[in-house]
Amino acid sequence: MNKVRINDLTFSIGSKVICDGITVNFKRDSFTGIIGPNGSGKSTLLKQIYRVIEPNQGKIFIDDCNIRDFDSKKLAKIMAVLPQENQSDFDYTVGDIVLMGRFPYHSIFGSGCPHEEDNLIMKEYLDLVGLKDREHRFFKTLSGGEKQRVLLARALAQKSNLIVLDEVTNHLDIGYQYKILEILRKLGLTIIAAIHDLNLAMKFCDEIILIDGGKVIDTGKPRDVITETVLRDIFRVNARIVEDGDTTVIDYISSYY
Ligand SMILES: Nc1ncnc2c1ncn2[C@@H]1O[C@H](COP(=O)(O)OP(=O)(O)OP(=O)(O)O)[C@@H](O)[C@H]1O
Known part of the structure; x- marks a missing residue:
């Protein structure tokens, strides 16, 4: 069964067509890698899935519901996102950043205190990404790779079944590239990830979608698509x-x- 279904998605800016009639399915509990050269439209496709930009034409369904029909809190429970460009000068501690992932479940910052369960989840995911000792550090003092891992922990703390990742291995050394992708695979979530490193895509993805010039060129198992x-x-x-x-x-x- 498909978790995410995209039907005839088109997005243009002026006369430039960036996504051109994209129709694809993302299988439930599968790790799907979106590959393609620079400027092929991967991030633009992902941005439409996580609703930062609106397609000119076409529809996106999660579990057969049009994403337009979800309010933002409901959508945040269903889908977590780690975008490619991240603001990196947050004036919050690492622990607070991860707790932001719990926002869809409570009005944490309205009530002023997260619940005990949220703190446990925050610690669990900081530990998972190898940063439990950084909980009280200010985010802006971390290295690029540490920031990326904190932001992944925040996305995982949302406890959604679907996670959208735009170049999640950005800033990570080779050890953490493998560790993070192994962690993601083991979680058994539905993962949609734009990925540049084709060896990593070959090793970790269940399915591949190849995009070029805003069009889907091929879909299938990594070994069948990456030739x-x-x-x-x-x-x-x-x-x-x-x-x-x-x-x-x-x-x-x-x-x-
Ligand atoms: N707001 C915008 N205004 C003008 N052009 C844009 C805009 N957003 C994206 N584009 C263009 O659309 C094309 C696709 O961009 P996109 O970021 O989706 O590519 P990508 O496949 O993710 O690239 P990369 O691998 O370099 O991250 C690029 O040529 C880009 O310059």
Whole structure:
């Protein structure tokens, strides 16, 4: 069964068509990676899913309900988001930032105190992203990778079943790239993630959607979508795809323009 269904989505700015009649399904409890070159429309598609921008045409359904019909608190219980560009100078502690993920469940800042359960969830997710010792630090004093992990903890604290991630591995070292993607996989959520690193996409995604020029070029299992032809024609690199036991690795040889 599909969790998210997108039907004929089109978004333009002036005469520039950025998303061009996109029709795709995101399977329930699957990790779907959206791949495509710079400027292909990945973030613009995600922004329409998390309702920051409105399509000119087409509809998006979550569990067969049009996302337009959810109020923002209800939507926040259903879908958590980690956007690509994050404000990084919040004047709050790390713990407070993660507690913001609990906002859909309470009027925390209205009543002035989070519930005990919220504090436990905050600590649980800070621990999960390896930052439990930073709870009382000011967010703006953290490194880029630490900030990214705090913002992921905030998104997970929303306890939604659907999470939308735009380049979640931004700023993360290779160890944390793998750790965070492994954590996300194990949570068993419906994950929709724009992802640039095709080796990570190959390893962690259940399904891939390939976008170019605002159009869906292909969908399917990573090994079926990410081919040497796609690497050459869409991503402009000569590369070999090497099978090594259960692992498939993209071995870049050269790029051309
Ligand atoms: N507000 C805007 N005004 C003008 N052009 C825009 C606007 N938003 C996006 N675009 C253009 O639409 C295209 C798609 O942008 P988008 O950010 O969705 O690409 P992307 O696939 O996420 O790229 P990247 O891999 O570089 O993050 C780009 O050419 C971008 O310049």
